[in-house]
Amino acid sequence: MDYVQIVKSRVSVRNYDPDRKIPRDVLKRILEAGRLAPSAANRQPWRFFVITSKDMLDQVKQSYEAPWFQDAPAVLAVAGRRADAWTRKHDGYNSLETDLTIAMDHMILCADSEGVGTCWIAAFDPNLLTSALSLGTDEEVFAITPLGYPRDGYEKQTEKHRKALEELVTFL
Numbered sequence: 545m546d547y548v549q550i551v552k553s554r555v556s557v558r559n560y561d562p563d564r565k566i567p568r569d570v571l572k573r574i575l576e577a578g579r580l581a582p583s584a585a586n587r588q589p590w591r592f593f594v595i596t597s598k599d600m601l602d603q604v605k606q607s608y609e610a611p612w613f614q615d616a617p618a619v620l621a622v623a624g625r626r627a628d629a630w631t632r633k634h635d636g637y638n639s640l641e642t643d644l645t646i647a648m649d650h651m652i653l654c655a656d657s658e659g660v661g662t663c664w665i666a667a668f669d670p671n672l673l674t675s676a677l678s679l680g681t682d683e684e685v686f687a688i689t690p691l692g693y694p695r696d697g698y699e700k701q702t703e704k705h706r707k708a709l710e711e712l713v714t715f716l
Contacts, residue, residue: 557661560692616690
C-alpha cells in the first residue's frame with residue numbers, strides 16, 4: 545500500500561483481538577519508523593515503551609479504562625524529557641511535543657501498513673503511567689496507543705469527515 549492510501553484509509557481501531565499477538569519483527573518495524581522520525585536539531589528526545597507482559601499491561605491499562613482498550617495485546621507509550629528537546633532562543637518554545645508527535649505518527653502509520661490497529665490516546669492518567677513505567681520526575685508520557693489486530697469481522701470505516709482542502713489552505 546502506498547503512503548497516500550495509508551493516510552486515506554487509516555482509522556482509529558477500537559476493537560482488538562486480545563489473543564492475536566503482534567510478532568516481534570512487526571513491532572521492530574513499527575519502532576524503527578519512530579526511530580527514523582525527524583526531530584528539531586536531531587535531538588531525538590524520545591523513549592518508546594512497548595508493553596506486552598500481562599503484569600505491565602494490567603498496570604498501564606488502569607490509566608485509561610475504556611473497555612475496548614483492555615483487549616489490546618500491546619500498548620505503545622511515547623515519553624521524553626524537555627531538557628533533551630531543542631528550545632528556540634527567541635521565545636523559549638520547546639519542541640518536545642512536536643518531536644514526539646512526529647515519532648508517534650510515524651509509528652501509527654507504519655502500524656497501519658502492517659495491518660496493526662492503533663488509536664491515539666492522550667486522555668490517560670499521567671501519574672499512573674509515570675509510576676507504572678518507572679519514569680524519572682523529569683520525563684513525561686506524551687501519548688499512548690493500543691497495538692493490536694482488529695477482531696475478525698471488524699469492518700474498517702473508510703469514509704472520513706474532514707473539512708475541504710479549500711477551507712484550510714491559503715496559497716500565497
